[in-house]
Amino acid sequence: MLRVSELKISVASRTGQRHVLVNDVSFEVATGEVLAIIGPNGAGKSSVLRAIDGELEYSGTIHSLAFSGDNRQRSKQVAVLPQQSSLNFPFNVSEVVELGRMPHKTGKKRDTEIVDAALHLMDIAYLKNRDYMLLSGGEKQRVQLARVFCQIWDDDNNSPRLLLLDEPSSSLDLGHQHHLMKAIKKFAEQGVTIVVVMHDINLAARYADKMLALLCSEQVAYGEPKQVVTEKIMQRLYGLNVEVLFSSKQGHPVLIGA
Amino acid sequence: MAIPEQNSTEPTIDKGHRERPIKLLTFGLLFLVPASLLLSLSVGTLTIPIESVLASIVWLDSSHAINTVVNDIRLPRSILAGLIGGILAICGAACQGLFRNPLADPSLIGVTAGASAGAAVAIYAASNVIFFSGIYGLSLVSLSAFTGGVIAVTGVYMLATDKTGTSVATMLLAGIAITAIAGALTSFIEYFADNENLRRISLWRMGGLEGANSIRVNLAIIVSFAVFALLPRYSSALNALLLGESEARHLGISVQAVKLKLIMIIALGVGVSVALAGSIAFVGLVVPHIIRLIVGPNHRYLLPLSALGGAALLLLADSIARTLFAPIELPVGLVTALLGAPFFISLLSTRKHFGMET
Numbered sequence: 001m002l003r004v005s006e007l008k009i010s011v012a013s014r015t016g017q018r019h020v021l022v023n024d025v026s027f028e029v030a031t032g033e034v035l036a037i038i039g040p041n042g043a044g045k046s047s048v049l050r051a052i053d054g055e056l057e058y059s060g061t062i063h064s065l066a067f068s069g070d071n072r073q074r075s076k077q078v079a080v081l082p083q084q085s086s087l088n089f090p091f092n093v094s095e096v097v098e099l100g101r102m103p104h105k106t107g108k109k110r111d112t113e114i115v116d117a118a119l120h121l122m123d124i125a126y127l128k129n130r131d132y133m134l135l136s137g138g139e140k141q142r143v144q145l146a147r148v149f150c151q152i153w154d155d156d157n158n159s160p161r162l163l164l165l166d167e168p169s170s171s172l173d174l175g176h177q178h179h180l181m182k183a184i185k186k187f188a189e190q191g192v193t194i195v196v197v198m199h200d201i202n203l204a205a206r207y208a209d210k211m212l213a214l215l216c217s218e219q220v221a222y223g224e225p226k227q228v229v230t231e232k233i234m235q236r237l238y239g240l241n242v243e244v245l246f247s248s249k250q251g252h253p254v255l256i257g258a
Numbered sequence: 259m260a261i262p263e264q265n266s267t268e269p270t271i272d273k274g275h276r277e278r279p280i281k282l283l284t285f286g287l288l289f290l291v292p293a294s295l296l297l298s299l300s301v302g303t304l305t306i307p308i309e310s311v312l313a314s315i316v317w318l319d320s321s322h323a324i325n326t327v328v329n330d331i332r333l334p335r336s337i338l339a340g341l342i343g344g345i346l347a348i349c350g351a352a353c354q355g356l357f358r359n360p361l362a363d364p365s366l367i368g369v370t371a372g373a374s375a376g377a378a379v380a381i382y383a384a385s386n387v388i389f390f391s392g393i394y395g396l397s398l399v400s401l402s403a404f405t406g407g408v409i410a411v412t413g414v415y416m417l418a419t420d421k422t423g424t425s426v427a428t429m430l431l432a433g434i435a436i437t438a439i440a441g442a443l444t445s446f447i448e449y450f451a452d453n454e455n456l457r458r459i460s461l462w463r464m465g466g467l468e469g470a471n472s473i474r475v476n477l478a479i480i481v482s483f484a485v486f487a488l489l490p491r492y493s494s495a496l497n498a499l500l501l502g503e504s505e506a507r508h509l510g511i512s513v514q515a516v517k518l519k520l521i522m523i524i525a526l527g528v529g530v531s532v533a534l535a536g537s538i539a540f541v542g543l544v545v546p547h548i549i550r551l552i553v554g555p556n557h558r559y560l561l562p563l564s565a566l567g568g569a570a571l572l573l574l575a576d577s578i579a580r581t582l583f584a585p586i587e588l589p590v591g592l593v594t595a596l597l598g599a600p601f602f603i604s605l606l607s608t609r610k611h612f613g614m615e616t
Contacts, residue, residue, distance in 0.1 A: 053505075053508065055504055071511075072388070074510070075509050075510030078508070080505075080508045082502065082504060082505065085357065085501065085502065085505075086501075086502045087500060087501050087502070088358055088359075089358075089360065089500045089555035090554060091536070091554060091555055092276070095276075095556060096501075097301060099498060099501060102497075102498060103509055109321060125524065151508075172494070174588070176283050
């Protein structure tokens with residue numbers, strides 16, 4: 001579970017002016033739910049995520065049981081995928097994924113099992129011994145995702161787990177986008193609380209339990225996908241005339257740019 | 259966790275193509291280090307056969323002259339060479355990890371230039387203010403070099419640190435700035451130094467191991483013991499840091515504390531080795547790089563293997579320095595630069611982005 005209320009984030013620029021990045025944002029993600037944060041560039045989506053993971057100072061309250069304990073305990077319960085990776089050294093793929101097991105002391109055998117399972121989950125088992133530096137952007141993203149999944153793979157002693165993903169599907173092909181979202185849903189079903197920043201509205205509407213729309217640091221909509229993905233709100237968010245249809249199979253809203 | 263794996267394949271304990279090279283390199287270096295130690299004891303102005311070297315090390319029958327050459331003259335120097343080579347290389351490996359830049363060098367944090375300035379000050383002051391010479395003069399130079407190195411690193415660290423933490427990118431730039439200031443100070447002293455001091459300063463800067471004596475060797479043993487014992491404790495932290503600082507934090511690493519401790523250990527190791535042997539170029543850059551090409555960037559293997567590789571390289575370089583124009587000895591820094599620079603150039607030509615993407 002994650003509860004954020006009246007979150008406000010501001011940073012001082014070089015000249016001393018304060019810029020408001022996020023203003024008065026409140027939402028709640030229940031255990032096992034997936035929340036997707038959407039909005040145009042610079043709306044404050046990543047800032048919300050970085051406040052939750054402790055990288056940015058904020059005012060307001062952010063509450064989750066996963067934050068209990070010291071650094072080490074926290075790193076067993078909270079996993080974060082940043083938007084970009086700066087890994088610049090020739091690790092091979094399984095070595096990168098194995099770094100996700102660093103906070104745990106589960107032993108080499110168990111770690112190897114989990115790494116292998118995560119490699120399969122992200123469909124990169126065939127890349128296992130390849131040099132990370134030589135992979136394509138989408139492959140690198142899948143490797144980083146596998147690393148993050150490894151970090152919260154098990155719940156030791158039913159401890160609460162929180163997964164924060166910043167644009168995890170930005171470099172993925174269509175097949176792997178859905179593959180990833182299904183994996184995320186599986187984690188949610190195991191009791192992981194998940195917040196994911198996304199640009200693909202249709203993908204978010206298809207898989208998220210709740211959506212939060214941000215625009216210019218402010219919260220403009222929050223609720224179930226069908227409450228957020230409306231022609232009016234999308235027009236407001238992106239300045240674009242759109243048509244919203246509903247999937248005949250799943251019933252989720254589908255956006256068509258017009 | 260019960261995520262269904264599609265076509266669950268056998269969970270192979272497959273370290274793949276890494277395990278063999280790690281083993282081979284470990285055995286190779288464990289052989290190479292003693293071999294180059296013996297070689298360095300054997301060659302020089304007087305070539306002593308290996309069996310006589312072995313004989314005199316273990317105090318077996320051997321002429322008194324050979325005993326003196328091997329045990330009193332060459333052994334301290336060889337031990338110093340091996341330890342300093344090891345310190346420089348392991349600190350180089352840690353530095354490259356800390357800066358997330360495979361082309362970083364321990365001298366980047368200003369320690370070498372600061373130590374050079376400190377040494378220049380001492381050489382100048384020793385001849386002008388107080389008439390220090392011989393053993394006292396030498397240790398005054400070392401002490402002053404170490405102080406200079408520590409002041410420079412402290413300056414770099416403070417410039418790069420604010421309340422949000424230390425920025426390694428700023429540290430690189432601050433290192434350049436402090437290096438320039440220290441360089442200017444050294445030049446200033448050189449300008450006013452007489453010919454003999456000028457020569458001493460410039461010889462000191464080329465790096466050399468000829469000042470090896472038991473005090474220096476003991477100091478090197480203590481410091482290298484500390485460095486070799488402490489740095490490998492940070493191998494997982496360094497591995498995590500390669501992902502990025504926030505990623506390392508999310509993996510439970512106390513990033514700021516780790517950075518500070520690593521910088522202190524590197525400054526101690528490099529500061530002491532520069533103080534004892536002058537600035538020896540390229541060992542800290544080239545050795546970890548070669549090791550990484552073979553075993554990959556995992557610091558668990560990279561750090562100890564770099565130490566062994568650095569020891570072997572400096573022992574061999576010092577042997578070359580003593581024999582190439584025997585009886586004249588070249589400064590060992592000159593030899594490592596001559597060996598290292600072509601390698602560095604070849605790295606530049608194969609690496610387009612210089613590892614400076616962040």
